[in-house]
Amino acid sequence: MKNQILNFKALLFIAVMAISIHACSDDNDEEKSFLEAHGGSFWKFGEPEAGLTIYAQINNSESNPFEIWLYDVLDECYLYEKISNEGSPEVLENRENKVEIRIGDESGDYGILTMTVSGDILRVELDSYEDGEMVEEERFILNRSSDNASDLNVCD
Incomplete structure (x- = not known):
């Protein structure tokens, strides 16, 4: 027993x-979404000495998916902008290593931003549309950064 x-x-x-x-x-x-997987990560393009530096922070928020800081050489400070300032962002695709966001208003003038991550590399593609037709394609590669946004001198 x-x-x-x-x-x-x-x-x-x-x-x-x-x-x-x-x-x-x-x-x-x-599978986590891109914004969940990479929310809080900080990325950098260029150096201030070269005259062009861009920082980007990915956020875990569809209403404010990322923020950018652009170095202003003349004033020696960073211009800060939330992507939500450009109109209501619309997340079209949100997979673990890729996000696609429509930025702009309801008119035919808007941008489609695609971000993909591979290791410590963030690829950014921005396709700009006017009257519903693509007029410009821009490509950037940013590197993961251990810099801190709170240490940046933001312009008034």
Whole structure:
């Protein structure tokens, strides 16, 4: 009788462990969105000495998916802007390593911004549209930065 109880307890323990492992592995299989996976990350393009520096911070927010700081050589400070200042951003695609955002108003003038991350590289593509037709394509590569936004001298 004791052996049967011990066998039953062992079987019950194994079943509980198997269910726990299965439940945990299901959570790990779920793909995070780009904004979730990279929210809070800080990226840099160029150096102030070269006359052009851009910082970008990705946020875990569809209403404000990223912020930018652009170095102003004349005033020796950074111009700061939230992307939401350019109109309501609309997230069109939001996968773990790629996000596509429409920026602009309801007219035919808008931009489609695509960001992809591969390791410590952030690729940014901006396609600008006027009257619904693409007029310009811009491509940037930013590197992950350990710099801190609070250390930047922001222009008044």
